Amino acid sequence: xxxxxxxxxxxxxxxxxxxxxxxxxxxxxxxxxxxxxxxxxxxxxxxxxxxxxxxxxxxxxxxxxxxxxxxxxxxxxxxxxxxxxxxxxxx
Amino acid sequence: xxxxxxxxxxxxxxxxxxxxxxxxxxxxxxxxxxxxxxxxxxxxxxxxxxxxxxxxxxxxxxxxxxxxxxxxxxxxxxxxxxxxxxxxxxxxxxxxxxxxxxxxxxxxxxxxxxxxxxxxxxxxxxxxxxxxxxxxxxxxxxxxxxxxxxxxxxxxxxxxxxxxxxxxxxxxxxxxxxxxxxxxxxxxxxxxxxxxxxxxxxxxxxxxxxxxxxxxxxxxxxxxxxxxxxxxxxxxxxxxxxxxxxxxxxxxxxxxxxxxxxxxxxxxxxxxxxxxxxxxxxxxxxxxxxxxxxxxxxxxxxxxxxxxxxxxxxxxxxxxxxxxxxxxxxxxxxxxxxxxxxxxxxxxxxxxxxxxxxxxxxxxxxxxxxxxxxxxxxxxxxxxxxxxxxxxxxxxxxxxxxxxxxxx
Numbered sequence: 001x002x003x004x005x006x007x008x009x010x011x012x013x014x015x016x017x018x019x020x021x022x023x024x025x026x027x028x029x030x031x032x033x034x035x036x037x038x039x040x041x042x043x044x045x046x047x048x049x050x051x052x053x054x055x056x057x058x059x060x061x062x063x064x065x066x067x068x069x070x071x072x073x074x075x076x077x078x079x080x081x082x083x084x085x086x087x088x089x090x091x
Numbered sequence: 092x093x094x095x096x097x098x099x100x101x102x103x104x105x106x107x108x109x110x111x112x113x114x115x116x117x118x119x120x121x122x123x124x125x126x127x128x129x130x131x132x133x134x135x136x137x138x139x140x141x142x143x144x145x146x147x148x149x150x151x152x153x154x155x156x157x158x159x160x161x162x163x164x165x166x167x168x169x170x171x172x173x174x175x176x177x178x179x180x181x182x183x184x185x186x187x188x189x190x191x192x193x194x195x196x197x198x199x200x201x202x203x204x205x206x207x208x209x210x211x212x213x214x215x216x217x218x219x220x221x222x223x224x225x226x227x228x229x230x231x232x233x234x235x236x237x238x239x240x241x242x243x244x245x246x247x248x249x250x251x252x253x254x255x256x257x258x259x260x261x262x263x264x265x266x267x268x269x270x271x272x273x274x275x276x277x278x279x280x281x282x283x284x285x286x287x288x289x290x291x292x293x294x295x296x297x298x299x300x301x302x303x304x305x306x307x308x309x310x311x312x313x314x315x316x317x318x319x320x321x322x323x324x325x326x327x328x329x330x331x332x333x334x335x336x337x338x339x340x341x342x343x344x345x346x347x348x349x350x351x352x353x354x355x356x357x358x359x360x361x362x363x364x365x366x367x368x369x370x371x372x373x374x375x376x377x378x379x380x381x382x383x384x385x386x387x388x389x390x391x392x393x394x395x396x397x398x399x400x401x402x403x404x405x406x407x408x409x410x411x412x413x414x415x416x417x418x419x420x421x422x423x424x425x426x427x428x429x430x431x432x433x434x435x436x437x438x439x440x441x442x443x444x445x446x447x448x449x450x451x452x453x454x455x456x457x458x459x460x461x462x463x464x465x466x467x468x469x470x471x472x473x474x475x476x477x478x479x480x481x482x483x484x485x486x487x488x489x490x491x492x493x494x495x496x497x498x499x
Contacts, residue, residue: 056119091328
């Protein structure tokens with residue numbers, strides 16, 4: 001079951017320039033692991049050593065902040081869209 | 092010539108050359124502008140600043156862009172007024188009001204956009220854009236008009252009419268989003284990677300943010316070259332709050348004022364208080380909230396600089412305080428009636444916060460205090476519409492006397 005992930009500018013060096021990739025995963029933690037497999041180095045940019053989402057990274061599942069969902073345990077469905085967005089913007 | 096040396100990540104200290112990006116590639120931390128403060132120190136004096144223009148460009152040595160008259164609408168150098176009515180009501184001996192609601196587009200956002208637009212032109216952009224709760228849209232649209240640039244302003248669709256019109260009048264392309272400011276901001280963050288525009292509070296945010304340092308510089312100069320004992324300021328993203336403090340400290344470093352002992356107090360409204368709630372709970376980590384406040388200009392549920400605002404509170408010995416929603420309109424009316432200044436929701440929040448800080452003894456009567464009023468009441472008339480009840484009469488002396496009473 002494939003999920004679309006939108007990659008922000010600062011991570012495109014790791015994604016070989018791709019701004020959108022398709023990966024598999026039953027929940028967001030699995031999705032992060034799948035991203036790491038496909039693009040080594042991605043995981044440490046997204047989560048800290050305890051496996052928590054990094055403070056300056058926002059993840060959105062279908063435009064909803066995952067901090068309002070079940071965090072990285074939030075389950076995924078086929079066709080979902082996940083956006084990785086740097087947190088330091090706005091105001 | 093500016094005294095900028097680089098952009099630097101606030102978290103991991105990696106350095107980057109000056110350009111249109113706001114985020115560290117490695118840790119996603121925010122980039123901030125680094126200056127050669129010793130060169131600034133050698134270049135400025137109280138006299139040289141006082142001889143400068145009556146705008147924020149009198150502090151050009153401390154800013155990350157050169158003054159460009161082509162895009163300048165004279166932001167800054169707004170009045171600092173010694174309060175009489177509010178000071179008396181609260182029992183304060185030295186209360187000052189920084190009335191930043193009288194900027195060209197009627198909020199402090201003209202400061203940040205003055206700098207951002209000058210920098211955008213310098214970096215070769217022909218289009219300004221922003222995610223806004225209203226005031227920023229006004230400032231971006233106004234500066235773009237002046238600079239003959241294109242403007243795209245993105246706003247939540249439920250803003251106050253005065254803010255929507257106050258931006259639309261300058262002719263930007265306005266995009267209204269069904270969602271909160273945080274939704275708008277998320278969308279713009281994604282668009283900023285795709286469109287070759289200067290999103291003032293995204294890809295050129297480090298330069299933009301430093302425009303708010305001038306709120307610190309100006310108050311220090313206007314107080315007779317000193318920083319106050321207390322600052323009370325409303326906070327949304329927390330950026331302005333941190334930059335006021337940075338402004339005081341840069342003035343101290345460069346010898347323009349003495350040691351900074353200012354306690355920084357941040358005020359938020361109950362319906363969107365992620366920074367103040369973290370403070371109350373003793374956390375440095377912000378828990379995002381869904382904004383639902385009548386003070387819409389403070390409706391940022393996921394504040395980009397919330398963490399740094401908390402650090403400033405900690406470093407300065409300040410605090411954070413929450414104004415209840417019903418206190419917003421009360422605060423607006425109180426400031427208008429007491430001191431003749433008509434502010435918007437954010438100002439009402441600030442006034443309510445000041446009252447609470449005095450009531451809880453945090454601010455003592457003899458301590459010089461500055462209240463920052465950052466936006467104009469004519470943009471949010473909905474909040475205080477209940478004050479309008481004129482005595483409606485015919486144009487005759489008799490009718491007037493009937494209504495008011497005869498003169499003795």
